[in-house]
Amino acid sequence: MTYENSLTFARTCDQNDTLHSFRDRFYIPQVNGKDSIYLCGNSLGLQPKTVRAALEQELLDWQNLGVEGHFHGKNPWFKYHELFSEKESRIVGAQPGEVVVMNNLTTNLHLMLVSFYQPTPQRYRIITESGAFPSDQYALETQVKFHGYSPEDVIIELKPRAGECNLRTSDIEAVIADNAGSLALVLLGGINYYTGQVFDLAAITKAGHTVGALVGFDLAHAAGNVILQLHDWDVDFAVWCTYKYLNSGPGGVGAAFVHEKHASNPDLPRFAGWWGHSQEERFQMKKGFIPMIGAAGWQLSNGAILTMAAHKAALDIFDEAGMPALRRKSEQLTSYLEFLIQELRIPENILQIITPSESAARGCQLSLLIHQNGRALFEKLTAAGVILDWREPNVIRVAPVPLYNTFEDVYCFAKIFRKSWAELNR
Incomplete structure (x- = not known):
């Protein structure tokens, strides 16, 4: 797949996603009155709506x-x-x-x-x-x-x-x-x-x-x-x-x-x-x-x-979703996330993806090693409605989960990341 850094591209991918409807079976945590960008399923998955019954x-x-x-x-x-x-x-x-x-x-x-x-x-x-x-x-x-x-x-x-x-x-x-x-x-x-x-x-x-x-x-x-x-x-x-x-x-x-x-x-x-x-x-x-x-x-x-x-x-x-279909979408989502992070053009001595680049050697998660203002960046992302995971001393773990995350989630995360990074490094 050839990726594009645009909201139109992300939404087209979501429209073509055979698993897209599964998102509606989960509760998405709210931040400031709207759906969060929840990229933390590697730490705690979201609640299925059927659990209560x-x-x-x-x-x-x-x-x-x-x-x-x-x-x-x-x-x-x-x-x-x-x-x-x-x-x-x-x-x-x-x-x-x-x-x-x-x-x-x-x-x-x-x-x-x-x-x-x-x-x-x-x-x-x-x-x-x-x-x-x-x-x-x-x-x-x-x-x-x-x-x-x-x-x-x-x-x-x-x-x-x-x-x-x-x-x-x-x-x-x-x-x-x-x-x-x-x-x-x-x-x-x-x-x-x-x-x-x-x-x-x-x-x-x-x-x-x-x-x-x-x-x-x-x-x-x-x-x-x-x-x-x-x-x-x-x-x-x-x-x-x-x-x-x-x-x-x-x-x-x-x-x-x-x-x-x-x-x-x-x-x-x-x-x-x-x-x-x-x-x-x-x-x-x-x-x-x-x-x-x-x-x-x-x-x-x-x-x-x-x-x-x-x-x-x-x-x-x-x-019902099935592991083969979930894995196929996962590889696409994570690769899109990697593409968008690379599009930020942040020097490697400041931001480094320490997760392998080969799809077979990684799952949903990308670990971002932040050498400068890492914790401050994490807190800015959190305040903007992105739910992620911080691991000491300086890693932000980002996990787009195929069962309920979307390409638009990934695109919006990268957009917020770019804005937050720019504000910290003026």
Whole structure:
């Protein structure tokens, strides 16, 4: 597509967008009495208009049925997690039995590490990216200490080459190969939250398995953003949240993937709970944990129905749009955003896009490294009705989400950016 820096061009793109009507299914936050330019779906997705009715349905069942809602509600709570299997699996490229909606992201990460980080005197090291999201850093640090090791001795952090902002796949593979004899686990974010770089999950998984390590991913910024094929890539496990691109509410329910080669192994170490026990025998209240087949065997407690109801409402919309169509629009929106930022002609030593320029190596997000007046610029944009995300020390993250953002949103953002920049640099 050949882009143009004009409102007419942006509106023509919107008119030709087969997903354009989905915007009307979301509430757009208001600023100064009009729709904001909301480019922050990488932090919190917008509220679907169907969420309220979904919550009210479960509240009514609770009101009218009490405990019987577990078996006789419109969506019986006893098997509520099963409502997600098909649609959730399509988002991450999994078999339905390989995914489960439960808990939150970091809880699920700890549960996965219990099963998939089993250090031995020979194999105990973990590879992750430098500057991973703090939750991942803290989870790895504490898991390593739990096993009696020092994080400084165990955790290997991948860093970009000098003068570069992103990791090269070949460098990741080289570090994996260099630690072949001692490597137990590779754990990366599917997308780095700060730079917006998408990692080559298939290549990384293959490299890890080649040296005998297990491989898992935190997909907080990847699920619902880029095309994933976890089953075919032979990924061992993954976790993600649902409140970013999946629009399921603040602190919404998390999800996990366990490859079927592990999910059907009852002897795999895990922290068990009642709801992961064999469904057929759960109410016999016997000792001796027998896990459900598949990822559902990692459940601990009965589901948090109200947050899961919000996710169900959001997921129904997402599944209707379809990941392939969303990804196609995402690539166009993000490329248009990049084009307009480059049209500003701001010197690179002042404004730098640190997200890769190749569509395959990024999702919705562009990270703008602002070397001069960054915070002041962010505050000006916010005051003008643009909702973005600031990350210390000097990055503005801009995320045009294909489910509800438009080309006109992107054009208007660039216009406001230009005006705000000029006012700060007179």
